[in-house]
Amino acid sequence: MTSKVILEELRLSFKREAEFTSLEKALHSLIAVFDLGHPNFDGFLFRDSSPNTLTLTTEGKFGPDEKQKIRVPYNVLDFPLNSSAHLLFHEFFHIQQRETKTLSISRPQREFEAYLEGLTSPRRPKINLPKSLRTQFIEALHKYYNQMDEQLKMKYKSQMELVESAV
Template sequence: MKSYPELLQIVNTYHELGGTIAAAQFLIQEYGLENPNFKGFELREKAKPEFILMTTEGAFGEPQIIRIPENTFEYPLHLMLNLLMHEMIHVSQKTQENWIEDKNEREWQAYYEMLFHKKFPQIPELPDFHKRFFAKKALEYCNRMSESSELQLKYANQKLETDNLLSLLEAKIK
């Protein structure tokens, strides 16, 4: 794999040439995020710093499209890599083999991976302020699962890990 500065230079070159989709495709290949259920990228409206929306779209069991903002690479690369990974997890969750119907479970799994990088350790870590934000989002989805349900029990250890991370991050702020 290329060094992070080399990757950043390549992505910036794509961005300057209007190649947002090419840059995103390059990154999922470079970081080993490919999935046979992935159909491709499409552009959506520009993101704003306080709201960067990427979505995975398509029927379960069918190839998925990821919509990314046309200005995706105006933002920090480590954040965009984590968001692309999040969406590629959703692509995997919508395959026949990994079918996860419950939206709360899908989001929980994707946010958890953004925090701990268990499946994709090659993805760069996020800074603490992003981890804090995504830990809160993960716990939001975990708490939406029915109280003491099979799903909450299934993810109890991961929830504890996330709670501990959030406590540590909150303590750093004080």
């Protein structure tokens, strides 16, 4: 069996779990399988399905004891499992960022760090990052890097160069 077939079988098992229990329970199983999670994670919220777009967002207040929820579309398990897992990792990184008492970093910096983690972190899911998602992450890195002030650009210059040299 190829890894692509294994991932599809796993995705279908999560879909069956969602049908027989609940989508939230199936997503908790997905989190467990890919070793995602954070103590401040407090479950999922759901948005309308979108046939072509997989949009996940983190919602909650900033602070060390503040619980966070991740909003996902109802059809999240209709998308390739490697995409869903990597986007969930991105959102769990945002939960980690939000645990500071006062989040003083700018949105471009937060997003840059989260996309960088998604491309380079040894903690990211141990499955292939789809080429289309990799391209999206790299484009987002450029977007948020270009929105930073010069001082932040200097701070992240070496990481940006490292990503660009790997492309």
